[in-house]
Amino acid sequence: xxxxxxxxxxxxxxxxxxxxxxxxxxxxxxxHVGSSLSCADMLTxxxxxxxxxxxxxxxxxxxxxxxxxxxxCALAYVPCLAMKGFIPIESLADFNKTGSAYGMHPDxxxxxxxxxxxxxxxxxxxxxxxxxxxxxxxxxNAKVVVMTGDGECQEGSNWxxxxxxxxxxxxxxxxxxxxxxxxxxxxxxxxxxxxxxDKKVEAFGMKCIKxxxxxxxxxxxxxAEAWETAGPVCIISSTTKGYGVKKFExxxxxxxxxxxxxxxxxxxYIDEINARG
Amino acid sequence: xxxxxxxxxxNKMSSGAMYGKTLAELGEKDPRIVGVTADLAKSTNIGVFxxxxxxxxxxxxxxEQNLFGVAAGLAKTGFIPFASTFAIFACLRGGEFVRTDCAxxxxxxxxxxxxxxxxxxxAGSTHHCIEDFAIMRAIPNxxxxxxxxxxETASAVKACIDVPGPFYMRVGRGMEPLLHxxxxxxxxxxxxxxxxxxxxxxxxxxxxxPTRDALIAGEMLDEQGVSAxxxxxxxxxxIDKEAIIEAAxxxxxxxxxxxxxxxxxxxxxxxxxxxxxxxxxxxTKIGIPDEFGPIGKPEDLYAIYKLSSQGIMETVMELMxxxxxxxxWDDED
Numbered sequence: 001x002x003x004x005x006x007x008x009x010x011x012x013x014x015x016x017x018x019x020x021x022x023x024x025x026x027x028x029x030x031x032h033v034g035s036s037l038s039c040a041d042m043l044t045x046x047x048x049x050x051x052x053x054x055x056x057x058x059x060x061x062x063x064x065x066x067x068x069x070x071x072x073c074a075l076a077y078v079p080c081l082a083m084k085g086f087i088p089i090e091s092l093a094d095f096n097k098t099g100s101a102y103g104m105h106p107d108x109x110x111x112x113x114x115x116x117x118x119x120x121x122x123x124x125x126x127x128x129x130x131x132x133x134x135x136x137x138x139x140x141n142a143k144v145v146v147m148t149g150d151g152e153c154q155e156g157s158n159w160x161x162x163x164x165x166x167x168x169x170x171x172x173x174x175x176x177x178x179x180x181x182x183x184x185x186x187x188x189x190x191x192x193x194x195x196x197x198d199k200k201v202e203a204f205g206m207k208c209i210k211x212x213x214x215x216x217x218x219x220x221x222x223x224a225e226a227w228e229t230a231g232p233v234c235i236i237s238s239t240t241k242g243y244g245v246k247k248f249e250x251x252x253x254x255x256x257x258x259x260x261x262x263x264x265x266x267x268x269y270i271d272e273i274n275a276r277g
Numbered sequence: 278x279x280x281x282x283x284x285x286x287x288n289k290m291s292s293g294a295m296y297g298k299t300l301a302e303l304g305e306k307d308p309r310i311v312g313v314t315a316d317l318a319k320s321t322n323i324g325v326f327x328x329x330x331x332x333x334x335x336x337x338x339x340x341e342q343n344l345f346g347v348a349a350g351l352a353k354t355g356f357i358p359f360a361s362t363f364a365i366f367a368c369l370r371g372g373e374f375v376r377t378d379c380a381x382x383x384x385x386x387x388x389x390x391x392x393x394x395x396x397x398x399x400a401g402s403t404h405h406c407i408e409d410f411a412i413m414r415a416i417p418n419x420x421x422x423x424x425x426x427x428x429e430t431a432s433a434v435k436a437c438i439d440v441p442g443p444f445y446m447r448v449g450r451g452m453e454p455l456l457h458x459x460x461x462x463x464x465x466x467x468x469x470x471x472x473x474x475x476x477x478x479x480x481x482x483x484x485x486x487p488t489r490d491a492l493i494a495g496e497m498l499d500e501q502g503v504s505a506x507x508x509x510x511x512x513x514x515x516i517d518k519e520a521i522i523e524a525a526x527x528x529x530x531x532x533x534x535x536x537x538x539x540x541x542x543x544x545x546x547x548x549x550x551x552x553x554x555x556x557x558x559x560x561t562k563i564g565i566p567d568e569f570g571p572i573g574k575p576e577d578l579y580a581i582y583k584l585s586s587q588g589i590m591e592t593v594m595e596l597m598x599x600x601x602x603x604x605x606w607d608d609e610d
Binding site for chain 2: 157
């Protein structure tokens with residue numbers, strides 16, 4: 001069951017997550033900052049309201065599972081896990097450093113609270129389907145939430161998994177697509193068109209919920225609906241790549257962006273994130 | 278030795294049938310065991326398990342990426358998934374999912390791959406699989422076993438439950454003749470080579486279906502006055518280094534026999550152990566010489582590639598004719 005957290009509190013947490021993302025990117029000198037900022041609101045709502053997890057016992061069998069299939073957004077995910085209390089917030093300073101447990105893509109063997117190692121795209125849905133079937137077989141009533149990118153939907157394995165989700169009537173499976181409309185080589189609709197994505201998802205036997213993924217109120221509404229729906233269900237979360245820092249927004253180069261070493265630039269980003277509502 | 282080659286018949290796979298039967302028996306005792314397949318429940322015989330436990334066999338359809346991702350997800354919820362498809366689809370079509378989902382996360386996914394090597398002979402190179410040893414042994418955390426017959430298949434299926442991480446086993450397709458008469462005839466331990474015949478002049482190290490032919494070749498060599506030792510290297514990884522080094526020191530001549538490309542498989546694994554050991558030894562590798570094989574009955578293809586007893590015997594005789602340079606080798610005899 002989702003916890004009773006207000007939209008205002010979630011907004012404050014999302015702002016904190018964005019600050020952690022830019023700070024971590026600065027320390028790491030570069031990162032997938034654009035795609036991390038786009039999904040920050042959704043991640044925040046999941047971890048601070050919806051996912052039933054136990055920070056003291058990350059392997060608790062009855063927990064909800066979350067798979068960051070767009071593994072390149074460890075830059076958002078790891079700070080989110082730190083804010084939740086799974087890992088020390090100070091350790092974010094190690095991000096991408098030699099020997100660190102945290103890098104560009106999350107390693108479930110090294111990160112407390114991380115349910116799956118990801119990074120290669122199109123893996124989260126198959127793993128999530130397996131988890132979802134496994135939980136059903138055990139009679140555990142827990143959600144399995146998979147977040148993919150939108151460009152990632154070009155990988156056929158997502159659709160192999162979607163077929164299986166419908167076949168096995170995975171009521172507990174939620175697929176979230178972070179629809180930021182950009183991939184490395186450009187707009188998704190130029191590189192390899194996805195639209196009509198909602199109709200494709202529906203044709204595979206999933207209910208499709210749409211939301212503005214950078215509007216916390218709408219994110220909350222969509223997640224509430226998904227949580228109540230007997231799945232498999234999909235949320236197409238329409239977002240802006242780089243959301244929160246004007247300079248990054250909609251800039252395909254910020255899929256993987258480098259920061260300079262001038263702390264004054266970072267301060268500009270911090271001030272802008274703080275200034276937004 | 279057990280039965281001889283029968284008429285090729287896909288519906289009577291000895292090793293496959295043994296796999297399904299053994300898994301179903303294990304499933305009775307161990308509720309953690311589940312099956313996953315990709316529209317090959319019948320062909321791989323995991324369907325025998327599925328017939329016994331319909332709710333514990335997941336059939337993902339013709340989707341090998343999903344096959345191994347789903348297996349990984351099941352493992353993450355506490356199950357021991359057996360994932361079965363044809364060897365070529367396990368190692369290449371679904372290979373990255375095997376590596377990244379199952380091996381990287383060190384999950385107890387047991388991949389039982391059938392129709393390996395040239396055993397699906399008439400199906401041609403799309404269905405032959407001569408690359409799986411190389412691929413699977415290069416994946417960290419992976420254990421790789423190639424049983425020699427149906428009995429060893431049963432032994433390996435039982436033994437792999439206790440392997441904590443991912444496991445790859447390759448078997449054939451058809452009525453491969455049996456090496457053993459029963460499971461009581463031998464001791465099967467993963468990582469421990471099995472000496473099938475003692476000898477002093479040459480060692481034949483084989484794995485998989487041609488192991489039986491290697492043993493027959495060993496007996497043929499006796500008649501020619503060559504004392505051949507025959508080793509069944511059923512575990513390719515972790516390989517039994519000790520057995521290889523002992524064989525090198527004892528016989529100084531080794532022939533490897535595998536139903537695989539000569540690149541990256543058993544022969545290369547043995548070669549690496551020998552080179553690192555510093556022991557004086559000469560090696561000949563029998564296998565598929567880095568080419569896509571022809572269409573045909575598997576027994577005919579084995580003969581073409583000298584994987585038959587006759588071919589192995591002839592190759593050993595050629596090796597016996599080679600000089601081993603004495604020069605400055607200095608290892609214990």
